[in-house]
Amino acid sequence: MTNNWTSEKIHDQTGKNILITGANSGLGFETSLALSKKGANVIMAVRNLEKGKEAIAKIKAINPAAKLDLMQLDLSDLDSIKRFSEAYHAKYKTLHVLMNNAGVMAIPKKETTRQGFEMQFGTNHLGHFALTAHLLDLIKSTPNAIVVTQSSGLHKRIDAIQFEDINWDKSYDKWKAYAQSKLANLLFTYELDRQFKAHKINAIATAAHPGFAETNLQRSSGFLVKYLANKLMAQSAEMGSLPILRAATDTGLKGAEYFGPTKMGEMRGYPDLVKSNEASYDSDAAKRLWDISEKLTGVKFNF
Secondary structure, three states: OOOOOOOHHHOOOOOOOEEOOOOOOHHHHHHEEEEEEEOOOEEEEEEOHHHHHHHHHHHHHHHHOOOOEEEOOOOHHHHHHHHHHHHHHHHOOOEEEEEEEOOOOOOOOOOOOOOOOHHHHHHHHHHHHHOOOOHHHHHHHHEEEEEEOOOHHHHOOOOOOOOEEEEEOOOOHHHHHHHHHHHHHHHHHHHHHHHHHHOOOEEEEEEEOOOOOHHHHHHHHHHHHHOOOOOOOHHHHHHOOOHHHHHHHOOOOOOEEEEEEEOOOEEEEEEEEOOOOOOOOOOOHHHHHHHHHHHOOOOOOEE
């Protein structure tokens, strides 16, 4: 694969419905902007509609021809996810690309979702797991559909899902909890792709990580990360959006690809194929996580 991949290499996306979670800021905003420039109909799923409207105004100022649709979605609430799915089904009959991008990171004290799950695991993994399940019928009926999920290089901080205390009830470590949610994203992606292939569904699942990009995600991370590291080491949100853009649009994708930056220990640089940790490829752990996720969310995948 060629080096120095940029959004200029994205082929024409006219006629495609591309759904992006967390689309109003940071990586989601840059991804929405880039894909709107390539002609896609971008469905911007956001928790805060006012911030979403501001993001649309910014994109339209840069690209007046942008086709954008703002929809409300709170990934920390399974009821909101169900309502979103119902609203999406009422509007659209296809879903060419689902970009599971939104996330929360390193929440200092343990918080829980509406249904009582640890916030990072509940939002980053369970929320996107449920969303994908709710939209699976449209993914299955749209030829060459892609589900791409945003992970993080920090998934390598742990080497297994903490199944015996998946909600961190016994003790809470903000960075390990974040790492677990991002490892879960990868286990989900690889298992989803295996299921697509096993059921001969014309769709694939891929993953990406942004490296160290300066976004709002670090707002809970403390002074060192938020200020010093961001200024000295972080790359722009525009650069950070390139891996997920490549994972969603690159030609010749076969499924289970994982893209990230290739410089400075995958913290900076242009996107290319990278390797996730050994734990992420554990198919037994993936199946166990899948079963637990279906039980926790009450949502089943009907392949």
